[in-house]
Amino acid sequence: MSFSGPTLPRPTPTVMRVIAATAVVQLLLETIFTSPDLQYALALDPAGFLRHPWGAVTYLFVHGGILHLATNMLGLYLFGTAVEARMGSRPFLFYYFYCGIGAALTAVLLSLVSHQAPVIGASGAVLGVAVAFAIYWPDAEILVFPIPVPIKARTLVIGLAVLDLVFAQVVHDGVAHEAHLGGMAAGWLFFRLRGLATGRPAETPTPRRVVMVQQGVTREAGPRAAPPLRPAPPPPRPGNDPVAAEVDRVLDKISEQGIQSLTPDEHRFLEEVSKRKQRDIH
Numbered sequence: 001m002s003f004s005g006p007t008l009p010r011p012t013p014t015v016m017r018v019i020a021a022t023a024v025v026q027l028l029l030e031t032i033f034t035s036p037d038l039q040y041a042l043a044l045d046p047a048g049f050l051r052h053p054w055g056a057v058t059y060l061f062v063h064g065g066i067l068h069l070a071t072n073m074l075g076l077y078l079f080g081t082a083v084e085a086r087m088g089s090r091p092f093l094f095y096y097f098y099c100g101i102g103a104a105l106t107a108v109l110l111s112l113v114s115h116q117a118p119v120i121g122a123s124g125a126v127l128g129v130a131v132a133f134a135i136y137w138p139d140a141e142i143l144v145f146p147i148p149v150p151i152k153a154r155t156l157v158i159g160l161a162v163l164d165l166v167f168a169q170v171v172h173d174g175v176a177h178e179a180h181l182g183g184m185a186a187g188w189l190f191f192r193l194r195g196l197a198t199g200r201p202a203e204t205p206t207p208r209r210v211v212m213v214q215q216g217v218t219r220e221a222g223p224r225a226a227p228p229l230r231p232a233p234p235p236p237r238p239g240n241d242p243v244a245a246e247v248d249r250v251l252d253k254i255s256e257q258g259i260q261s262l263t264p265d266e267h268r269f270l271e272e273v274s275k276r277k278q279r280d281i282h
Helices: 013-031 036-042 055-061 066-087 089-110 123-136 153-170 177-197 242-257 264-281
Strands: 141-143 209-213 216-220
Touching: 013 036, 013 055, 013 066, 013 089, 036 055, 055 089, 066 089, 066 123, 066 242, 066 264, 089 123, 089 177, 123 153, 123 177, 141 153, 153 177, 242 264
Parallel strands: 141 209
Antiparallel strands: 209 216
């Protein structure tokens, strides 16, 4: 399975539904329901959390403007499509809200020791999704405009965390950097706990190369190390679609080690891909 030429990540159902719902809410807030009181009711007020606990979820659908909305939804699209295909739609939806609530609770806990302004926006949840991407594909190369050289996903996520930490301590720009860190920490904790629950570290697939250029994603897989006493398998075929490259990797694993070697995540991933292809046919 191979592809040529730059392509956008293939949309996945849950990511597109979340983007659509968030965009519709923002449109309604800017055109029909323009009352500041309504926006405050949907926002997360850390100090007033006990009076408005639903804010830990509804704040994810409220943004400070079109640019804020577009930035978050672009990040969700670029990172979330591959992560949803890897996790499965339902686990991904749970994970997205889990990271968003984790970001919210971070702001709530910090409000006990310092003032925390009301929080809006899906940045904490989106950064949690970026953490998942970096855990699944740590060596994926991402080209971030205007930086002229690609950055590995793991390095990019660590860099974003450091920037948020520095901005939270030094720059008071009205952005909830602490909540961003909370969403990322929740994502890391999710995989850490899952690894402990299964008695092994969270699975990290074979390193591969992924280049994401603004709104495009390409992937070129490098050769994988051969298992002991086995001839080295042929290198995976290059491709532009992270999902397609992941399918190639899993199918290669089946051919080398048998279907019994697949992890529960890999079984779920193949089932999701099969369902999507059946929907495309019909």
